Amino acid sequence: MPRCSTLRSDRLRRRLFDPETRICFTLRGAMAIASIKEVAQLASVSVGTVSNVLNRPEAVSPATRERVLSAMSELGFVRNESARALRSGRTRTMGLVVLDVTNPFFTDVAKGVEGAADASGMIVTLCNSDQDGPRERRYLDHLEEQRVQGILITPVEARNPHLEQIIDRGTPVVLLDCRTTKRNRCSVAVDDVLGGRLAAEHLLEQGHRRIAFAGGPMTISQVTDRRRGAAAAVTEAGVGASLTLIETPSLSFASGRHAGEQLLETDPSRRPTAVFCANDLLALGLLQELSARGLRVPDDIALVGYDDIDYAAAAAVPLSSVRQPREELGKVAAQLLLEEIDERDSHRHRHVVFEPEFVVRESSVRA
Ligand code: RIB
Numbered sequence: 001m002p003r004c005s006t007l008r009s010d011r012l013r014r015r016l017f018d019p020e021t022r023i024c025f026t027l028r029g030a031m032a033i034a035s036i037k038e039v040a041q042l043a044s045v046s047v048g049t050v051s052n053v054l055n056r057p058e059a060v061s062p063a064t065r066e067r068v069l070s071a072m073s074e075l076g077f078v079r080n081e082s083a084r085a086l087r088s089g090r091t092r093t094m095g096l097v098v099l100d101v102t103n104p105f106f107t108d109v110a111k112g113v114e115g116a117a118d119a120s121g122m123i124v125t126l127c128n129s130d131q132d133g134p135r136e137r138r139y140l141d142h143l144e145e146q147r148v149q150g151i152l153i154t155p156v157e158a159r160n161p162h163l164e165q166i167i168d169r170g171t172p173v174v175l176l177d178c179r180t181t182k183r184n185r186c187s188v189a190v191d192d193v194l195g196g197r198l199a200a201e202h203l204l205e206q207g208h209r210r211i212a213f214a215g216g217p218m219t220i221s222q223v224t225d226r227r228r229g230a231a232a233a234v235t236e237a238g239v240g241a242s243l244t245l246i247e248t249p250s251l252s253f254a255s256g257r258h259a260g261e262q263l264l265e266t267d268p269s270r271r272p273t274a275v276f277c278a279n280d281l282l283a284l285g286l287l288q289e290l291s292a293r294g295l296r297v298p299d300d301i302a303l304v305g306y307d308d309i310d311y312a313a314a315a316a317v318p319l320s321s322v323r324q325p326r327e328e329l330g331k332v333a334a335q336l337l338l339e340e341i342d343e344r345d346s347h348r349h350r351h352v353v354f355e356p357e358f359v360v361r362e363s364s365v366r367a
Contacts, residue, residue: 112330196229215278256285
């Protein structure tokens with residue numbers, strides 16, 4: 001029988017010898033994951049040294065570190081994050097709860113979050129509330145039960161008692177893409193009132209007097225802020241312009257198509273000649289519906305979106321849009337959360353507000 005090389009203790013490496021094939025099988029795949037103690041034994045170091053290799057590698061000499069890592073590889077060791085979290089009280093994870101994971105705005109935001117988290121050795125757990133309050137609460141409960149280090153969230157509703165309780169129980173929270181003045185959390189957002197104003201001023205400059213605002217639900221403060229900015233610009237212009245509301249059940253492409261159907265039910269003589277949409281997905285859905293019904297953008301109806309996602313410029317009629325610094329929003333929000341995690345009680349909460357930028361394209365400027 002070939003001698004299966006055994007280590008000092010057969011317990012560290014179990015092998016089966018198959019008499020037919022005369023092949024040794026290592027039970028690594030099936031054997032229980034090796035413990036830190038077994039790694040220490042194999043590498044002839046203390047358990048504390050193995051723990052240092054895992055958590056403070058700079059405190060271990062390169063030669064010893066190499067010997068421990070080799071033993072881990074030999075035994076197929078995998079650190080037990082749950083056990084580590086039990087000891088420390090927190091996992092190396094932050095939660096990110098977004099409104100709509102299908103919206104490229106949040107994909108770009110998540111990229112910024114993940115880059116900052118990864119640079120700090122942390123993992124991001126992504127949760128999609130899908131603009132649904134009960135689902136958002138379930139995710140928040142799960143993240144708190146998992147003892148994540150903190151939570152980044154674009155809440156379904158600005159007024160959010162469940163989130164308040166989680167903050168009061170000690171989990172750091174940073175609001176993303178949502179303004180607040182509350183002093184027990186940080187926030188990162190864009191000045192959506194200014195963004196709405198920029199969109200409406202552009203359409204007024206193009207000569208539009210009957211303008212619609214498409215967006216909803218009105219429980220989302222970003223939507224109401226954008227509408228408020230547009231309404232202020234229309235009023236202040238003093239040219240007898242109007243801003244009518246096409247309220248949508250969500251900020252999705254499908255809601256944009258439905259808004260197009262509603263718009264076309266209006267008598268052409270009273271129909272808005274321009275629509276400012278609360279985000280680009282709505283505008284792209286509206287663009288598709290208008291085009292499918294034979295209307296020309298911008299000649300028959302001008303369109304403006306919000307976010308300036310990559311698909312805005314790539315649309316069949318390139319979309320004018322209010323640009324949000326999406327990745328930067330995510331990166332800064334994650335950095336504020338990491339600061340709070342490190343500083344704990346000495347952390348000074350801040351509310352970072354970026355200025356939006358208006359990007360003019362064909363969907364709102366007649367040739
Ligand atoms: O956060 C609410 C909305 O604001 C998102 O849908 C995103 O498009 C941003 O513009």
